[in-house]
Amino acid sequence: MGATMLQYDVVVVGGGNAALCAAIEAAEAGARVIVLESAPEHMRGGNSRHTRNFRCMHHGPLSVLTDTYGEDEYYDDLLRVTKGQTDPTLARLTIRQSEACLPWMEQHGVIFQGSLSGTLSLDRTNAFFLGGGKALVNAYYACAEDLDVTIRYNAEVLHVDLSDGRFHGVTLADGEQIEGRAVVLASGGFQADLDWLARAWGPGAENFLIRGTPYNRGVVLRDVLDQGAQSVGDPTQCHCVAIDGRAPKFDGGIVTRLDCVPYALVVNRDGARFYDEGEDVWPKRYAIWGRLVAAQPDQIAYAITDQKAQGLFMPPVFTPIKADTLGGLAQALGLSGDALEKTVARYNAACQNGNFTPGVLDGLATNGLEPPKTNWARTLDTPPYYGYMLRPGVTFTYLGLKVSERAQVQGTHGPLPNVWAAGEVMAGSILGQGYLAGFGMTIGTVFGRIAGQEAASHAG
Amino acid sequence: MLDNTPNLQDEAARQFQICNSCRYCEGYCDVFPQLFALPEMTEASATHLANLCHNCRGCYYACQYSPPHEFDLNLPAVLAELRQDTWERHARPQALARVFHSHGVAVVAAMTAGFAFVFFLMATLRPESGDGFYAYLSHNAMVAIFAPAFVVPLAGLAYSLRSYWREIGGGRITWANLRHMSGSVARMKNLSGGAGQGCNFEQGTRYSNARRYAHQATLWGFVMCFAATSVATLLHYGLGWEAPYPFWSPPKLLGVPGGILLCLGTGALTWLKLRADPELGAARVWGGEMAFVLLLFTVSATGLALYAATGTTAMPALLALHLGAVFAFFVLTPYTKMVHGFYRTAALLARR
Ligand SMILES: Cc1cc2nc3c(=O)[nH]c(=O)nc-3n(C[C@H](O)[C@H](O)[C@H](O)COP(=O)(O)OP(=O)(O)OC[C@H]3O[C@@H](n4cnc5c(N)ncnc54)[C@H](O)[C@@H]3O)c2cc1C
Ligand code: HEM
Ligand code: SF4
Ligand code: SF4
Numbered sequence: 001m002g003a004t005m006l007q008y009d010v011v012v013v014g015g016g017n018a019a020l021c022a023a024i025e026a027a028e029a030g031a032r033v034i035v036l037e038s039a040p041e042h043m044r045g046g047n048s049r050h051t052r053n054f055r056c057m058h059h060g061p062l063s064v065l066t067d068t069y070g071e072d073e074y075y076d077d078l079l080r081v082t083k084g085q086t087d088p089t090l091a092r093l094t095i096r097q098s099e100a101c102l103p104w105m106e107q108h109g110v111i112f113q114g115s116l117s118g119t120l121s122l123d124r125t126n127a128f129f130l131g132g133g134k135a136l137v138n139a140y141y142a143c144a145e146d147l148d149v150t151i152r153y154n155a156e157v158l159h160v161d162l163s164d165g166r167f168h169g170v171t172l173a174d175g176e177q178i179e180g181r182a183v184v185l186a187s188g189g190f191q192a193d194l195d196w197l198a199r200a201w202g203p204g205a206e207n208f209l210i211r212g213t214p215y216n217r218g219v220v221l222r223d224v225l226d227q228g229a230q231s232v233g234d235p236t237q238c239h240c241v242a243i244d245g246r247a248p249k250f251d252g253g254i255v256t257r258l259d260c261v262p263y264a265l266v267v268n269r270d271g272a273r274f275y276d277e278g279e280d281v282w283p284k285r286y287a288i289w290g291r292l293v294a295a296q297p298d299q300i301a302y303a304i305t306d307q308k309a310q311g312l313f314m315p316p317v318f319t320p321i322k323a324d325t326l327g328g329l330a331q332a333l334g335l336s337g338d339a340l341e342k343t344v345a346r347y348n349a350a351c352q353n354g355n356f357t358p359g360v361l362d363g364l365a366t367n368g369l370e371p372p373k374t375n376w377a378r379t380l381d382t383p384p385y386y387g388y389m390l391r392p393g394v395t396f397t398y399l400g401l402k403v404s405e406r407a408q409v410q411g412t413h414g415p416l417p418n419v420w421a422a423g424e425v426m427a428g429s430i431l432g433q434g435y436l437a438g439f440g441m442t443i444g445t446v447f448g449r450i451a452g453q454e455a456a457s458h459a460g
Numbered sequence: 461m462l463d464n465t466p467n468l469q470d471e472a473a474r475q476f477q478i479c480n481s482c483r484y485c486e487g488y489c490d491v492f493p494q495l496f497a498l499p500e501m502t503e504a505s506a507t508h509l510a511n512l513c514h515n516c517r518g519c520y521y522a523c524q525y526s527p528p529h530e531f532d533l534n535l536p537a538v539l540a541e542l543r544q545d546t547w548e549r550h551a552r553p554q555a556l557a558r559v560f561h562s563h564g565v566a567v568v569a570a571m572t573a574g575f576a577f578v579f580f581l582m583a584t585l586r587p588e589s590g591d592g593f594y595a596y597l598s599h600n601a602m603v604a605i606f607a608p609a610f611v612v613p614l615a616g617l618a619y620s621l622r623s624y625w626r627e628i629g630g631g632r633i634t635w636a637n638l639r640h641m642s643g644s645v646a647r648m649k650n651l652s653g654g655a656g657q658g659c660n661f662e663q664g665t666r667y668s669n670a671r672r673y674a675h676q677a678t679l680w681g682f683v684m685c686f687a688a689t690s691v692a693t694l695l696h697y698g699l700g701w702e703a704p705y706p707f708w709s710p711p712k713l714l715g716v717p718g719g720i721l722l723c724l725g726t727g728a729l730t731w732l733k734l735r736a737d738p739e740l741g742a743a744r745v746w747g748g749e750m751a752f753v754l755l756l757f758t759v760s761a762t763g764l765a766l767y768a769a770t771g772t773t774a775m776p777a778l779l780a781l782h783l784g785a786v787f788a789f790f791v792l793t794p795y796t797k798m799v800h801g802f803y804r805t806a807a808l809l810a811r812r
Contacts, residue, residue, distance in 0.1 A: 042526075042528065049524045050524050052484055111653075111654075111655045111657060113486060113487030113654065113655075114487070116483045116484070116486050117483060117486065117493070117496050118483065118496075129484075130487045130488065130522075130653075130654060130655060131484055131485055131487075131488065131518060131519070131521075131522025131523075132482075132484030132485070132522055132523075132524065133484075133524070134521075134522050134523065134524045135484075135518075135521070135522035138521060138522070138665040138666075141665070142665065142666050248530055251524075251529065253482075253524050253525070254481070254482055254484075255478055255481040255482045255525075255531075257481075311499075314481065315477070315480050315481055316481060317477060317478055317481040317482075319477075
């Protein structure tokens, strides 16, 4: 076993947004900091690498944000998506501190851009990173290097020594030990550990795709929970969306999403419909479709559109399967042609006359169909037909560490004196279920900064 | 109809499709907003976007899909290859473009041939009398050599640009297009990273304006040198005021600072290019590009040296070197990296 013992003021476990915000704050406070990132350099930055924006409270225009987005409106938006499953104190703290984060991020090299084409509705609430999350991560690494933070890649932490209820050091996968006066845990969720997902979800989880980094396997989370750290959140909860079935198993990121569902018929492996595709506009529904598909046989579904729907949604990254007849399409998709034709015929017969208006709830609903399609229900009859394969894509898991307002991790007998946590690994403290676009990066930035400041002042 | 490598077009289309579903890089440059506004990708659009790209590399370092990710995104490289392909395809004769674009040695050989040619002229055509360097080569002889060496290549380039313009469907040029183009060129906006932070070149993931400023020095230095020569020609024929010109004269006041800018600019571009990753450009033409930068450097450095050597015995040799480099530069214009400025200007002018 490598006998070298290195002593740091603050050991940061993880290398994504939360970890880097903590490392930068701690180094600016004068601490000697080491960042331990399990990924190699080209994969650094975890899921933060895949993000595009963060949600920010503000009074009056701020940088690229327009108008005003106040605390109460922000909080109401959060309550709506979490159905009340949130810690009001921590949630309001996060929201309030988000406003100061934006200028802090700019000072540390993050550049913002106006909201991306196709997302206009977000230009008041969400500030977009120029170049996306990887550019943000690059800026923070450069900033940390300038502050003399030691950065280690390929440095997977296997064990965090919490004996006697306080932090002493970490053990890396190669056996090396690193000591520190304080630790910030910022190692993300456990969604890349498919066995863990399968324990929570059942064997179907083997068919899930993981949208982000393969390195968030929850090793550190498991390790500290086993040592008595308190958890929050439901292990069976994860943010799961319907994505293109041809996406890579890991790390496919944003481009694998499919936005065609509201203008499609969605059938399962047996060619049968199972849910109202037109229930609401897509930004409000995409997050439930992951679970819906996960509940179907083989965890797979197929969205079918005809020529009329082309151009109504963001272009998908994989060219859809195309055929001139429904039978041909079914064959190309590996479905029963009979079943698909019957489903479509029944649906077409239930469609009614009316005005079709994409983008808004147009009330164009089927009549007497089960399940109904309550908006955008136009007949599917104009070849060529297009088929898109859907699979559940996991964004992140909710089970995490319980933290205080000072980001301190809670043990069996109260707070652990020199252990802090930030980002996805503690997001369950705030998000019990549901998700608000851009809130993950807000939690990571707010709590990363708090954790870094607290850890540095403890060590100093 | 188009005889360019289909693989290159397919590869560009593949990468564009990924970007179109992502859009994170929208704010870096003009390429992305134009890409996202396209109803569908065609070869002509891809060619146009390739020539619009300024190779700032922002979209490579920011991309979560850059290699070794299986999506293998490297837009700066594929667009550089496609641009290169455009330039070689529209050049006449194409073979010359292929040789000089990709082989630095060929550029150096042409430059050497230029020196030898001017030495030969000076040895055989030495005038009876004349002031300054006209003592070695008469004004008329210079005009007789350089006028065609300038006009013929430019005519060839004009032909190429016209065929490029037709391919991309450039359309009629409006005032708005002209304004957009001149604003973009003057500030080299597409090398600014969108927010003035610069591009990713010699420092990898960190932004820097070094290349943008070095290019400004090169561009404006070149324009001043060119203006100096044009003004001198006007003075010569219009006012009968002949070289050598004193320091306080329009040709010198343009030429000396212009030469210094061009020298510093190309020197800096060389230094930067040695530090950047060749795989984010058209790697196969790296040598030809480098030789082109050095050719410009030689033009400016020998020009300045010639001025400094006025009245010394080094003058005739420096004159031959300078005129030889200028000669090679002119003749090679349609076949070297020099075309980039013309094509990019055209892309900035095209219908959006
Ligand atoms: C495709 C996609 C798009 C998203 N878009 C957005 C968005 O636009 N806005 C938003 O707010 N949120 C978005 N999210 C959610 C967002 O990514 C997360 O909320 C946020 O990145 C969490 O940051 P973090 O620092 O906690 O975790 P991460 O960024 O995932 O970082 C965790 C780090 O820990 C490292 N690590 C893991 N285990 C170990 C170990 N044992 N030892 C050492 N290091 C370890 C990992 O390598 C990684 O560097 C998106 C997620 C995905 C997948
Ligand atoms: C007028 C419009 C011009 C535009 C829009 C333009 C744009 C650019 C851009 C974007 C680059 C960097 C990317 C690349 O290497 O392709 C570049 C490189 C360069 N340009 Fe220009 N340019 C212009 C004119 C000129 C002129 C007039 C000169 C000098 C004669 C010049 C000399 C150079 C040189 C030497 C390089 C470096 C080549 C290299 O590194 O390989 N440019 N130009
Ligand atoms: S280069 Fe990469 S990050 Fe940028 S738009 Fe394209 S896919 Fe997205
Ligand atoms: S290299 Fe720069 S100019 Fe070219 S497409 Fe990418 S961001 Fe735009």
